[in-house]
Amino acid sequence: MNSVNFKNILEWDPPSAAGDVPYMYKAGCKLKRKEKKGKENFTNICYTNATNCDFSAINYKAVLHVRAQLNNNVSDWVTTEFYPYAQTIITAPKVNVFSRAGYLDVSFSGPVTSDHQPVKDIYGLLNYKVVYWKESDPSDVTEINTEQNFETLNDLSKWTTYCIKVQAYAPEYGNDGQFSKVICETTTEDGIIPVWKIALTFILSSCLSVGVIFLREPFYGSPHLPSQPDKDWEGTCETLTFVSEESELV
Numbered sequence: 001m002n003s004v005n006f007k008n009i010l011e012w013d014p015p016s017a018a019g020d021v022p023y024m025y026k027a028g029c030k031l032k033r034k035e036k037k038g039k040e041n042f043t044n045i046c047y048t049n050a051t052n053c054d055f056s057a058i059n060y061k062a063v064l065h066v067r068a069q070l071n072n073n074v075s076d077w078v079t080t081e082f083y084p085y086a087q088t089i090i091t092a093p094k095v096n097v098f099s100r101a102g103y104l105d106v107s108f109s110g111p112v113t114s115d116h117q118p119v120k121d122i123y124g125l126l127n128y129k130v131v132y133w134k135e136s137d138p139s140d141v142t143e144i145n146t147e148q149n150f151e152t153l154n155d156l157s158k159w160t161t162y163c164i165k166v167q168a169y170a171p172e173y174g175n176d177g178q179f180s181k182v183i184c185e186t187t188t189e190d191g192i193i194p195v196w197k198i199a200l201t202f203i204l205s206s207c208l209s210v211g212v213i214f215l216r217e218p219f220y221g222s223p224h225l226p227s228q229p230d231k232d233w234e235g236t237c238e239t240l241t242f243v244s245e246e247s248e249l250v
Contacts, residue, residue, distance in 0.1 A: 004088065005111055006084055006113050008056045008084055009056075010082075012052070023070050024048070024070070025048055025051065025069065026044060026046070027047075027064065028043050029043055030063050031062060031063075032063045059084060063079060064080050064082055085175065090175060092111065092168070092180040093110045093177075095166045096108070098185075099187055102156055102187055102188070103153060104185055106151045106164055108166045108168075123172070125147070126147075126169070127168070128146055130145075130153075132164040158187050159186065162185060162186075165179045165181070165183070
């Protein structure tokens with residue numbers, strides 16, 4: 001059985017002496033029960049000359065069988081059991097990593113079926129395992145298990161490269177999915193503003209405020225009045241006499 005994200009394809013090899021002989025194949029399934037309750041008939045799914053049959057409609061524990069047929073001759077049935085929830089391959093989720101100050105934000109989504117249905121919707125519950133380590137020390141691994149599609153990695157060293165991979169798994173059915181490709185990302189600052197930066201920012205802000213006040217206040221120059229006459233001035237002074245109108249009439 002080749003089953004990936006609930007796309008269930010039963011595959012088989014043709015008879016060893018088949019050659020170019022046009023064999024036909026019949027494949028079917030039935031519900032697997034813990035206790036047999038009489039004889040249960042198989043439901044025919046495929047009658048084909050191909051060497052595969054699509055059993056994606058199965059969502060239960062099933063017994064599958066297939067046989068070859070040539071004219072009126074038939075082979076024995078070949079039987080196998082299959083339970084998609086436990087046996088389908090859960091592919092790796094899509095992962096994005098963003099560096100933010102002293103943290104790494106990890107988001108992940110999927111996987112989805114061939115019909116673009118989230119595998120999480122089929123299971124009802126799908127967990128994710130986030131595994132990360134320092135690129136310089138791959139032996140020291142940290143794991144985080146979550147039901148969410150987002151995780152922030154904190155308590156990281158600043159200016160350090162970390163490598164991350166994510167796996168989706170169905171804990172109820174013991175089905176561990178494939179891990180994503182490893183993504184490595186570097187942290188920057190530790191997210192804490194040093195005291196000296198706070199003080200420097202305050203001082204610069206104060207200086208700018210004082211400068212703005214000075215620019216807004218106008219400057220007025222006082223007039224210059226000479227205390228002594230200019231020595232180079234040779235003009236004469238005469239007495240001015242004010243004559244009233246009454247004096248002119250007399």
